[in-house]
Amino acid sequence: MNKYRRNLIGILCSIVILIGISSCFNNKPEQNPRTLPTSLNKLYPPVSGTEPVWLNHMKELAYPYEGIMIDVKENQLNLAIEHFNKMKALYQEVSHLVPEWTKLFPQEPIERLGKALKSGKIDEIQAAYDVLGRVCFDCHIENLPKVQHKYAWGQFHLLLVSDNLTNDIIKFSQYMKFMGMSLTAVSIDLEEGQVEQARKHFKDFNARFNNLESVCKNCHRKKDPETGISKVIKRKYFVDENIQTQVALLGQLIETDQPDIIKIKQVSDEIATDSCYKCHLVHVPATYSRYKWNEH
């Protein structure tokens, strides 16, 4: 390799390394999600009553937005323009709901789509429509998960439950820790030959697990539109009959004279995956977002 090429490679490597280092330094601390505009609070329960006002406006906005393209594809330009006019009015209205977000609803893309529709040129309409769609998407990728974590997922991080073993009122996370420890303790004690201890831990686990379903109704309710009474929605998964059968099987296995530790660990693992882990996949991310934002 000649000297010139070696130098060139050296320079290229340094550039790559420098870009790497500078991107480390440039990594802005993640925008603090608490900077979600406080004015959003009044658009969501409990401040707004029972309605998720912002979400309702979004759905209203999406309807004519999609209507535009549906009619363009069906060659009904006049109807498409009607949808556009409705959408433009809603776009202006929504842009003022949260003053901190007004700038995220730029005028230029909407004007461009209006002009393209008037021109009737399909390519221009499609391009302008995509640019406007990007306005929606850019805000969604940044703010939608945060808004959902904050307003749609309930308040697990603040949930208190009655511990049916001690009758104490404790944090839900503490209840989880107790329950998790008992389940692990079954295997650990069996491995150490302490069968009676293992049986006691199973009893504690079983009692807390059977009580877990009562926690779900804190959030899983639906208002009957006719009577206005909120009813508990029976849960599938995580605490349903399939898992209860597994827990009962674990109980039988541990009560035999010579508990089969391999089989017991296998059933424990299934419970830990199908109940614990899968429920965590659904409910923990939103809960941890709230902790991260110090909302406790």
Ligand code: HEC
């Ligand atoms: C509602 C569905 C749900 C089910 C079912 C569930 N968990 Fe949890 N678990 C959660 C949530 C939500 C958290 C986070 C709570 C918090 O930090 O405030 C959590 C947290 C935990 C923690 C961490 C507690 C801490 O603060 O360190 C443990 C341990 C745990 N769960 C064990 C279990 C075990 C073991 C099972 C199954 C036998 C189980 N969980 C079943 C929802 C569930």
Ligand code: HEC
């Ligand atoms: C300034 C931010 C912002 C802009 C701009 C925006 N949205 Fe949204 N949108 C949101 C947020 C935040 C949510 C989540 C609301 C919730 O779940 O409570 C949402 C939710 C939605 C939903 C419901 C999604 C679902 O999962 O059901 C639709 C539909 C929607 N937006 C359509 C649009 C359309 C169409 C546009 C553009 C014309 C648009 N939005 C522009 C912030 C924005």
Ligand code: HEC
């Ligand atoms: C702090 C509030 C809260 C609690 C407590 C809670 N969940 Fe949920 N869960 C939600 C929300 C919000 C969703 C999103 C969809 C919805 O509202 O159904 C959800 C979704 C689910 C889903 C998937 C969608 C569905 O509705 O089937 C399952 C399954 C589920 N939860 C099971 C449980 C079980 C089992 C428990 C009790 C052990 C539980 N949840 C406790 C808030 C909660």
